[in-house]
Amino acid sequence: MRNKTITAAVLAMAAPLPFAAPAFAGDCMSGQEMPNALSGAPTTPKDVTDTVIGSIDLNSEIGVAGRLLRTRRLVVQPGGIVPIHSHKGRPALIYTVSGTIVEHRSSCAVPIVHKAGDIAREADGISHWWQNEGTEPAVLLSSDVFKQP
Template sequence: MKLNHLTMAALAALAASTIFLGATPAFAGTCPTGRDAANALADAPTAPSNVTDTVIGSVDLAKEIGVENRDLRMRRLVVQPGGVVPLHSHAGRPALIIVVSGAITEYRSSCAVGIDHAAGEISSESDGISHWWRNNGSVPAELLSADVKARD
């Protein structure tokens, strides 16, 4: 696969953040101790706001490992200050997200409070969780997301 300049820059940023933090990025995304609770996510936003979401690569999993109608894809999201990635579910759609730069807060169906994610941290999204994200900071948050997505 041929990589364009944006893809190469995103992958370089991912590698640089990994090297900067040591050999392995830090896993994050766990609810603070004592704050695990069902969260209906009432009033969660349902439309994106001030976010760009660009697919930078994908693999047809049927050709690779015999999983029909699913792609493994890599996306680059840039969430501007105040921007939102709207409420969505990860039922049947596992993902790993690394925060490349900036910081972002996740609001998850299994946690009573927001979960802050800093640059270099990875969030695991699976087990059917629902959640949404907001950039509560003053600088853009850049994320790389690898997920398994059903074809439309």
């Protein structure tokens, strides 16, 4: 009987897990999710390299015409900037490989700090810009789905 009770308790605790939303390190702090106009945001890149390291035509893979899935490697030098841009119709996941980078997001009142090992979810039409305020390069892997030019 004891084993059945333990099994039932474990199943009860685990049951909600498949339905829980994933937590992303480096998300907007609780209570700070609100519109941010990002006034004065930079519009020109500074000290950043952006290299496409692979892409897949989603039409031939899963029948999504006119869209590519690509992965890029970005290196943002200290003081470097990825200028303001939108993710309307271009969802992405950004993995911080090394260094630290600060994100200024249209849906967060305060800057978001991303450290090595963090992943940022960029979707739902957000706009944002990034800046390396640290002393070492920030290396990011960006995977996004976008319309072919």
